[in-house]
Amino acid sequence: MRCLYLNCAESLLNLKEELSKKFSKVAVFEIKLGQKEQELLQLENEKTFFIDLINKFNEFKKGNDFVIVVGCDGFGIIGKYELNLKIAKNLNCPIYEIKNLNALKNLNKNSKLLITNDLQEIISFEQNIITPYQFENLLTNRARDAKATVILPESDDDRILKASDLLLKQDVVSLIILGDQSKVFERANELGLDLKKAKIINPESNEYQKDVAASIYEKRKAKGMTEENALKLAKDRTYFGTMLVELGIADAMVSGASTTTAETIRPALQLIKTKPGVSIVSGLFFMSLDEEVLLYADCAITPNPDPEALASIAISTAESAKSFGIVPKVAMLSYSTGESGTGPDVDMIKEAAKILKEKDPELKFAAPIQYDAAADITVGAKKMPGSQVAGHANVFVFPSLNTGNICYKAVQRTANALAIGPVLQGLRKPVNDLSRGCLVEDIMNTVLISAIQAKG
Structure with missing residues (x-):
């Protein structure tokens, strides 16, 4: 199912007519802000507003081939374009804009959200944004x-x-x-x-x-x-x-x-013990950023994993990603990318990569690779050209507990990320550990993840 987002209904009729030539069922979903919705946004309870909207939109999409979302006006101190950008991200809808294209792009720099005046680009584009609310x-x-x-x-x-x-x-x-x-x-x-x-x-x-x-x-x-x-x-x-x-x-x-x-x-x-074929238990964190969810491991259990353990952690974390609907692209992290560096730490990652390839030949991974090359498309293309993972990684395997734990906390605090974990993986049945400083929300999320793990 495809969709696009309009900030206003001015071009709605022409768009619907054009899209109806290519899609059999084209529907219109209007964002309406009544008094209740405005109060939720003004009273800093936007989570309830967005989750309710996401559920309504997901239900509306069923049975349609293409949905045109018509945005809303701002109110009070909440600007129209800022609000519609946030709604478009949470509905994972690229924005179709003609009049204010450049201004809207400037408001949305360094974002994965597609904003364009090219309808064909929207039709062929695979938008894949996962917000914390989603x-x-x-x-x-x-x-x-x-x-x-x-x-x-x-x-x-x-x-x-x-x-x-x-x-x-x-x-x-x-x-x-x-x-x-x-x-x-x-x-x-x-x-x-x-x-x-x-x-x-x-x-x-x-x-x-x-x-x-x-x-x-x-x-x-x-x-x-x-x-x-x-x-x-x-x-x-x-x-x-x-x-x-x-x-x-x-x-x-x-x-x-x-x-x-x-x-x-x-x-x-x-x-309970470990699953058959799994050598160690490891701890992953789901890092829910503004527009994507990343998996970090091991951030909780194994201080200094050897190559065999690193390969096992990579496989377990990739399986965890799949169970939550995420197609894994694994980065085996190091201070060097490809053949650019040498030394025992790099050699350990290379050895882990050989073991990983033998154990799971279908898994998409890059090793060794630096974090910037794994996460940034431009850097990845320069440092590891031709890689399907470089610049697109969503599973990050750290060479030690030291690096993993430091990195997840740095991202959590500086990028205002929602960090959910540690989620223990490798056990035959799920048992998960909370931080002693956990919030009520952390407990709830860990219980939900444990329930999902239990049913595979």
Whole structure:
């Protein structure tokens, strides 16, 4: 389905007539700003406005071959062209403009959004913009379709309870919250939250206790586990929650708001273990920028991966991209591009590239490559001409945890990017770790991602 965006309806009739010669079903979608919509934009609640608009537009597109979107006037301090540019990006619609073409382009420098007076260019152009609102909406809809059950072990953290309340109101996942039911509901009432739709399980006393303890013992007895210690671990909320995922009682678990990464990951490695053929667990971040979503790995788990581990991280991250509807183009990052540099660090990336080619010959990747050559079309064409990935990469594999963690935080803070993660990949079943500084929104996004991971 194709579309274009008009800032006003002046040329609508002529355009519709012209497009009807090439497309059988041409429809018009008008942006109308009533009092409710204006209030949302003025009260800094534009997220609700844009997500509602994105959903309406996606529904409208069904059954049509081409949609002409007619923009709206600005109001108050919100200018017409600034508002329509933002709407066009969030609807992923190239703009058709004649009168104010240059002025509009100047307002939209360094953007992937196509603005042109050439109708044929719009018809043949593949616009591919994913805004943060689009990505969050994608997560919500995919998680709702997944119908997964996610465990939240940390009921003593108010952020977990607040996130649970919002997730249950949106009806996107089923939740199991671990803790004493009376205490959970008492605190929820104090906070004005409704958690009645959640299942509350006390890890210290419940119907699953014996099965969980027996399963822990069976999985760990070769490592010296005793039945007595297994019973103790079955009362630990993280081990208990992890085992419920392994036993299929839940589909995923999200933890770490008040515990360390090690405390979250250790039970998963011991009880769930890695997928067949995957050598390590790694942590990726979804970096939702103004117009695109990038995947960074490993930013959380493996300090100094060897070539085999780097290849495994690349494959896992590419698979993660696919599961979220993103066609992976992988950049194996280094301080040099192609054959321009030498040294042990570059050699390690080259060795990882050989392993990656053997393991996944169909995967599009570039290695070694510098970040600018991977991300910028002009630089990529100069430094690695002929590459399908240079200048177009969306999956970035860093040579070490040091570089990955620094880079994701730098981009998050300086580019005002929405960073979602770390998302653990490589486990047979999803267990994801939260930052102890996480916001309610971070918890919600991690739960949504975990639900999507669980259903593949």
